[in-house]
Amino acid sequence: MTITYSCIANGRSILAELALTGGSYKESTAIVLRQVLLKAEQKSTIQMGSFVYHTLLIDGITYLCATDNALDTVTPSAFLKNVSDAFVRNPLLSQDYFPTSNAIEVDFQQVLGKYMVKYNNNEDDGSILTLKSQISDVKSIMTKNIDKVLQSEEKLNSLSNQMDETEVTAKTSQKTKLLKRILWKHFQKMTVITLAIFLLIIILLSTNIIPI
Incomplete structure (x- = not known):
C-alpha cells in the first residue's frame, strides 16, 4: 500500500496538499470533501476510481489521504492522526482566522511529505x-x-x-x-x-x- 496524495481542507477549501504521483486528484477530492461535510462523520473511507480516500474530520478541518489499496486501513488512520496533531500544534492557528498568505500551504506541504514518506516506508x-x-x-x-x-x-x-x-x-x-x-x-x-x-x-x- 502507498499513500499517493494527501491534503488538509477547511470546509471545501484546500489549505495544503501534496501528491507523490502524477495525475489529478482535484475532482475526486472535491467530491470526497463534499460527502464528508454532508455526512459529518469523523472518519470515512471512500473508493474513487483506482484510489481509496481516507478522511478524518476534526473541528471543521478535514485531513485526507489517498491510497492505492483498500486492504490496509490502519496505516492511513495513523498517518491522518499524526498530520492532524501537527496541524493543531502549528502557531499560525493561534489566530482566529486562517492567514491569506501561503504560509500554511508551504509549511504543511513539508509536513505532509514527511509523514507520507515515513508511513509508506514503514508499511513495507x-x-x-x-x-x-x-x-x-x-x-x-x-x-x-x-x-x-x-x-x-x-x-x-x-x-x-x-x-x-x-x-x-x-x-x-x-x-x-x-x-x-x-x-x-x-x-x-x-x-x-x-x-x-x-x-x-x-x-x-x-x-x-x-x-x-
Whole structure:
C-alpha cells in the first residue's frame, strides 16, 4: 500500500496538499470533501476510481489521504492522526482566522511529505516483518508436532517391549496403523498451512503490500 496524495481542507477549501504521483486528484477530492461535510462523520473511507480516500474530520478541518489499496486501513488512520496533531500544534492557528498568505500551504506541504514518506516506508517493512513472523510461527508448530509424533513413537516402543511376543505382534500392528494415521493427519495439516502461506504471499504481492 502507498499513500499517493494527501491534503488538509477547511470546509471545501484546500489549505495544503501534496501528491507523490502524477495525475489529478482535484475532482475526486472535491467530491470526497463534499460527502464528508454532508455526512459529518469523523472518519470515512471512500473508493474513487483506482484510489481509496481516507478522511478524518476534526473541528471543521478535514485531513485526507489517498491510497492505492483498500486492504490496509490502519496505516492511513495513523498517518491522518499524526498530520492532524501537527496541524493543531502549528502557531499560525493561534489566530482566529486562517492567514491569506501561503504560509500554511508551504509549511504543511513539508509536513505532509514527511509523514507520507515515513508511513509508506514503514508499511513495507511492517508487511515483511509480519510475513516473517507468520512463517516462524508455522515452523514452530511443525517442530512441536514432529516432537509429539516422536514422543508417541517412543512410548509405543516402550509399551511393546513390556508385552509378550504374541501380544506385541498384534498390538504393534494396531499402534503402527494408529501412528501412520497420526503422521498422515499432521502431514495434511502442514500441507494446508504451507499452501496458506503461499496464498498469503501471492495476495500481498498482487496488492502491492510487498513490492515485487
